[in-house]
Amino acid sequence: MGKALVAHHYWARVGGGELVVAAVAVSLERMGKDPVLVSPFYFDPAKYTEWFGIDLTRYEVVRGRFKLNMFGLYSRLITWMPVKDALKSYRPEVVFIDSSNYAPLIKDRNRGFKLIEYIHFPLEAYQTMQDPAVMERYSRFPMNLYWWGYMKLMKRYIRPDPFESADLVLANSSWTADVVRQTYGEVPYVLNPPIPPNMEVVSFPRRFEERARQVTMLGRFSEEKRYHWVISELFPLLLKDVPDARLRIFGGIGGRTSRSYFERLSRMVSRLSLEGKVELIPNAPRSAINESMDSSRAFLHAMINEHWGIAVAEAMARGIPVVAHRSGGTWSDILARGAYGMGFESAEEASGALAKLLTDEEEWKRYSAPQRMMDFTIDKFHARFSECVDKIRR
Known part of the structure; x- marks a missing residue:
């Protein structure tokens, strides 16, 4: 069974991005792959059973030793680092990553793996568009400096074009896919996140x-x-x-x-x-x-x-x-x-x-x-x- 790396910048919290990478790991296993979870920071896979009803404890894990308590945005810049190490150890058939900051991995494509990029939102698009959500959080001091620093460093690590850098480009919604189209001129496949398996779809809601x-x-x-x-x-x-x-x-x-x-x-x-x-x-x-x-x-x-x-x-x-x-x-x-x-x-x-x-x-x-x-x-x-x-x- 071939290995498949599933890389995410911050596995240690409960959110939509974490649900997606957990669901991807399960799907890759169903497709006959052996998932390996890759993280720059320490996390506990057992939490995913509690959060989402998805058991990740049976998968191998490559993770850092330290917990992240601040600068969460910047963690996206180093997701590629543990992936690079894992490529040498596992020789995977597939690498799934949901960060755009993986330029250092592109030269490793000759190792023969298929690269899948999942786009929650192309943060690089914020260089040209005014988004109210970003302005709400990052327009005032000191968060404006925090944002400025991230955008500056991102230029060093971002892949040039997802459609040239990856074998498959996915987006979480048709709205995100349209932002990607406006930015790069091509449309990714839309793969909506799932609802958690432990979330019951109620047949008869309370009246x-x-x-x-x-x-x-x-x-x-x-x-x-x-x-x-x-x-x-x-x-x-x-x-x-x-x-x-x-x-x-x-x-x-x-x-x-x-x-x-x-x-x-x-x-x-x-x-x-x-x-x-x-x-x-x-x-x-x-x-x-x-x-x-x-x-x-x-x-x-x-x-x-x-x-x-x-x-x-x-x-x-x-x-x-x-x-x-x-x-x-x-x-x-x-x-x-x-x-x-x-x-x-x-x-x-x-x-x-x-x-x-x-x-x-x-x-x-x-x-x-x-x-x-x-x-x-x-x-x-x-x-x-x-x-x-x-x-x-x-």
Whole structure:
């Protein structure tokens, strides 16, 4: 059985990118390969069973000895380093990498492996485009220097063109694929991430009348998620129409930056006298998140240009209607531009959509669509990934 390297910059957190590389490892095994997980930093593969219901403990691992507590963005610059070492030890048939910073690996292509690049988003596109999510987080000191340093160093390690550098180029959504087209002139194959195997697609969601006038949000505590905008601008508008509305925000805290943002949000809740109406819940277990989704009438995703949106997919699997910004892969691929969820571009639009879902049973039933998530199971992911890989076998 031939080896297949699966390289990712930071395996030690729970997120959409981590779900993708875990699913890829499983798919490669189903295709007759022997996956080897490659990481610049230490991580515990056993966590993936808890997070996603995917057992990675049976795979070999190449990883650094140190844990990462800060400078997570910069870790993308060195993903290639442990891959280069693993190439000598394993002589793989396939190398899968979801970072564009692998220029030092290109000269190793003569070793005979097939290189697959998966694009969550082409960060190099930010050199020419203005993205609100990036501006939200990196426009002010000192984060602007942090971003500037990364973009400067990226030029040293980025491959020149994915379609010339890799045998197969994949993207997580049709929206991301279009950004890649605008940047490089070619369109990658779209391979949507799966929902986690431990995420049940609910056949019979809890009924409207059994739910509270409550909105749930989910995602790591990070500025681009725009929780501050929701608390300070959107939620006060919603309270004017639905005075008894409640907001619960679940998020992961993994380092200094997310902790600082969480504390900022806590101060904001207090300053606006929203205690008892807005609840911030860090590092909650899945059971608590599911219970909140099952007892809420709406799920809100406020990020602009979200590349995919695994939290939205998880919410839809629970049968909770979604309101999301009318942009990015969430809008184009998951919500199918409004067919399976409500969109907004302003606080007023978002407030109006949430008010409808909290008070109008017919509107709520229209957008409670857990069956949509049957298109995103890990079996569907494997079938599509296999089809893509077959293209480079010919």
